[in-house]
Amino acid sequence: MSKHPRAFKLKVAECALSESSSAIGGRFNVTERQVRYWTAVYRIHGAESFRSTHRPYSQAFKTDVLKTMAANNWSLSYTSAFFDLSSPGILFQWQKLYAHDGISGLKPKKKGKPRVKKEPSAPKPSTEMTEKELREELDYLRAENAVLKKLEALAQARKKKAKTKR
Template sequence: MSVNNWSLSYTSAYFDLSSPGILFRWQKLYACDGTPRLKPKNKGRPRVTSHSSTPKPSSEMTEKELREELDYLRAENAVLKKLEALTQARKKKAKTKR
């Protein structure tokens, strides 16, 4: 642009950009922060990092971590029991309908 003395409209048309506003925004970002600011950013939610498949041995865990794991396992167990009870109830209901 400034090398060839082209206008924003002409430059955006030359490079087939949808509007001169995009080029103006890029120019402003470049003036503020240079080329690192022009790199595209990841869109959407960040990926969830999975925890390691091998848990920390209980001998290395603090009391707080052990209590948190115990609470988590109790909740997981309760959910599984509820699921099993619902499955059994559906099977029983299906048998009585026949």
């Protein structure tokens, strides 16, 4: 989601057609560079500006943008304005990824932490366990057994108490 709504960007870009970007930037509390960029997008796309529907951008789209930029010898700002990207910074990142990893670096990546799948581990057969592991398992099973016995005793006590109340 963009920091500024589409209507705000359109208003700033329209005002910047007749006034200086520094005056507009001061009035709307936006940087001059941002005003110039929005104005460039508005000049190219008109009222249909700032309606980017490419998210997430595909690898083919990113490659096409970079090839067009190189073929026409366009700047980052003009290319991102031509393709109605949210900012030239996105294009700069694509350039870095392409230079470092090639076309494979432009593949869209999933965001967030990867899910950790816990696979239930099958217990080792007792013949493969060491004596220490066997003792630990025995202690664990004894504790589990004691908890289950206590739980059963509590359930029986509740039943008995309920019967005596009637």
